[in-house]
Amino acid sequence: MAAHDAQPLSSGSAGSEPVISVRDLGIEFYRSRRRRMQLREMLFHGRSGATKQTFWALRNISFDIHAGDAVGLVGGNGGGKSTLLKMIAGVLLPDEGSVEVRGGVAPLIELTGGFLGELSARDNIHLTAGLHGLGKAEIEERFDDIVDFAGPEVRAGLDTPYRHFSSGMKVRLGFAVVTTLDEPIILVDEVLAVGDRAFREKCYQRMESLLGDGKTLFLVSHSERDLRRFSTRGIYLKRGQLAMDGPMEDVLDRYNHDLDAGA
Amino acid sequence: MKLITRTQAILARRSVLWTLVIRDLRVRYSRSVLGYLWTILDPLLMSSVYFVVFVFILKRNNLGHEPYFMFLVIGLLSWQWFSGCLTDTSRALIQESKLVRSTNLPREMWVLRVVLSKGIEYLLSLPVLVFFSIVYLVKGQLHVNWWVLLFPLAIVLQAVALTGIGLILAPVTALVTDTQRVVRIATRVMFYATPVVYAGHLVPAPYDKVTWLNPLAGILEIMRAGLFRHDRFPILWGAIGTSVVVSFALLVAGFAVFSRLERAVLKEI
Structure with a gap:
């Protein structure tokens, strides 16, 4: 649906309101990877023993994303892509500016994080889906879909402890659970590269059907093919700054040009 | 106020909180057949x-209310919840770092979940207390009152x-790594500095x-108030009043410290 004349607060549907709006976003990190302090050092040396140097992983980032947009984040390592995604997912908090997200988010980040080795796969599905906000009835309803998607090996091992699963099966189960959440916004961080080729193709189809349903997609990937396939709009992050925001083709051209120029 | 908005956010996601609590209990009791036995065996x-040490060996029979064994069971059941909670809440954020990093829940929930699941374990151990109450009632040694x-x-x-203490310990431990050791030692010291195995009256004047x-201290005083005769050791209302004030002060302080450190913690874990 195209955005018509702005009708503020029209009946609660998305309308022309952006679903994600980012304003002057900035986040500052300590340069030593871990600031981890120790009481022992603080007591005996009067200082924390870690460097005080900081850097801005992201700064002055502003953009709006509307319902149904498919956005790909482009940029080299350390550009701040994953950090930005985490702030949209709400698992990192900005030091400057704001991130506003309207609607639920299905984060395909740390897919296997919620699973417990001790419990069976069946219990794990219930728990993880519950953790992401699904009710009991909804989980029952989607349980078969989840297991079907995860594949026959997972179905066969449904009642064995999760720790006996292969790493591929673990990720597949995670992907299956999170993509059945039915949230309007989907965040994807490099997880398309997992699993064997057959499963990857299944992931692609699932992503396309989600996009077809009008979901908003936010994708981080180093694969140009994935970026072109799933996103129409590109946001190019360069050393924590917003370098470009435009059609994916143009953004990729600019990114490749920068790479070739060695900048 | 911060406390109110955060509480609202947590209440909105309470079903997730229960999911976490149930997960804790399930893991705890699926791991061993003795699961339940362990929670009551220790106290x-x-x-x-x-x-044995105080009554049989040291021949002291004036350390607490009579029957002294009942006095001890009340104290140690409660202490087990208290100390277990301190150890576990101080680990609450680091241990679940993967989950904290991948789900956007009010992060106070990681602490609450420990307090609640330990609390339910405590409730599950109360039948032991009921059992001994009945035994001593039948023997005519217990004096239940209103x-x-x-x-x-x-x-x-x-x-x-x-909850208050946990909300302070969890983020501090995530930032200062050796807090866990300090907590462990402090908990052991606190055991003897709290009227768990002795009555609060026995502590000399300014130090009580x-x-x-x-x-x-006050919480145990309340728990013991209804089960014993108070001719020798009257109820310490001062301790009870202090415990109410301190508990709620800790809760407010906990929410303040947690929200102050949350940003830094998320970057570190």
């Missing part, structure tokens, strides 16, 4: 040890205090107020 064993109605209130108060600072 019972320790009660027996203190009983104050026993305050017992549930004491449980709520302990949950409040533990020091033991009141641990809200558990």
